[in-house]
Amino acid sequence: MLKIDVPATTTNFGSGFDAFGLALELYNTFLVKPSENWKVEVKGYTSGIPLNENNLFIRVYKRACREFGLEEKPIYLVQENRVPPARGLGSSATAIVGGIEAALSLHGKELPLEEKLKVAFEFEKHPDNLLPAFLGGFVISVADQDRILYKKLPFPEELKLVFVIPDYELSTEEARKVLPQRVELRDAVFNLQRSALLVASLLTKDYELLREAVRDKLHQPYRSKLALGLEEAISVSYEVGALATFLSGAGPTICSITLENEETIGKAIKEVVERFCGCKAKVKVLKALNEGVKVSKV
Numbered sequence: 001m002l003k004i005d006v007p008a009t010t011t012n013f014g015s016g017f018d019a020f021g022l023a024l025e026l027y028n029t030f031l032v033k034p035s036e037n038w039k040v041e042v043k044g045y046t047s048g049i050p051l052n053e054n055n056l057f058i059r060v061y062k063r064a065c066r067e068f069g070l071e072e073k074p075i076y077l078v079q080e081n082r083v084p085p086a087r088g089l090g091s092s093a094t095a096i097v098g099g100i101e102a103a104l105s106l107h108g109k110e111l112p113l114e115e116k117l118k119v120a121f122e123f124e125k126h127p128d129n130l131l132p133a134f135l136g137g138f139v140i141s142v143a144d145q146d147r148i149l150y151k152k153l154p155f156p157e158e159l160k161l162v163f164v165i166p167d168y169e170l171s172t173e174e175a176r177k178v179l180p181q182r183v184e185l186r187d188a189v190f191n192l193q194r195s196a197l198l199v200a201s202l203l204t205k206d207y208e209l210l211r212e213a214v215r216d217k218l219h220q221p222y223r224s225k226l227a228l229g230l231e232e233a234i235s236v237s238y239e240v241g242a243l244a245t246f247l248s249g250a251g252p253t254i255c256s257i258t259l260e261n262e263e264t265i266g267k268a269i270k271e272v273v274e275r276f277c278g279c280k281a282k283v284k285v286l287k288a289l290n291e292g293v294k295v296s297k298v
Contacts, residue, residue, distance in 0.1 A: 004101050006027060010088070010248045013213075043080045045082075056099070064119045097130065163285075187218060229277060241265065
């Protein structure tokens with residue numbers, strides 16, 4: 001039996017829309033073994049996860065087999081979901097990466113990342129979630145027609161990431177529909193300057209720059225209609241000492257970066273989010289993960 005651990009991810013970091021992604025110390029685990037029939041068992045977060053061949057992991061596995069010329073053997077899949085789905089933490093990317101790795105590992109085949117990405121992009125068109133799940137670390141990616149350029153950088157170990165996860169789902173498709181097709185030049189320049197500043201801040205460990213570096217005019221102002229309480233949560237986080245706060249991925253999860261007082265920051269944001277969304281929210285304090293997907297035999 002194969003055990004495939006794929007990390008959650010957070011993306012965008014405010015100003016780095018569709019460019020920045022980071023692997024997190026939180027995994028979805030997929031246990032896979034050959035079987036006479038297709039069978040799926042789901043644990044943890046189960047809502048909306050198909051228990052048949054419509055399961056995303058199974059669909060990706062089958063597509064990878066066809067693309068790579070492998071025998072499409074039925075499998076028995078046990079999917080242990082610790083990453084909440086449709087919350088901006090890369091849950092779908094874990095299934096995509098896991099399905100590709102399962103197809104290759106069950107057939108004893110190895111391929112370069114570029115070949116794996118050809119299949120992955122059929123299911124997820126944006127590399128900012130996929131690349132950190134494959135590689136780990138803080139990844140800057142550029143999509144250029146048929147090419148993907150990327151660079152993995154270390155993320156400072158001393159930084160803690162506080163996630164406040166509301167108890168409602170927000171699909172990436174829905175979150176993209178609210179974005180404008182055209183933006184003002186000044187807004188594009190605003191984000192360009194700050195995304196560069198964010199990379200410089202992390203590399204030089206000048207964390208006082210982070211608050212300004214995550215400011216955004218391309219996606220968060222529009223998604224705040226769907227990620228309820230976002231603007232108010234950002235404001236209150238700075239009152240209690242956060243270094244930077246932004247929408248995780250497409251949301252509705254909110255992420256804060258800090259060196260200390262993570263419990264205070266999480267509690268303050270949680271109270272705001274619960275008041276605005278009228279639902280419960282969970283707080284998770286996570287560290288960055290420098291390694292990506294892990295495949296082992298059990």
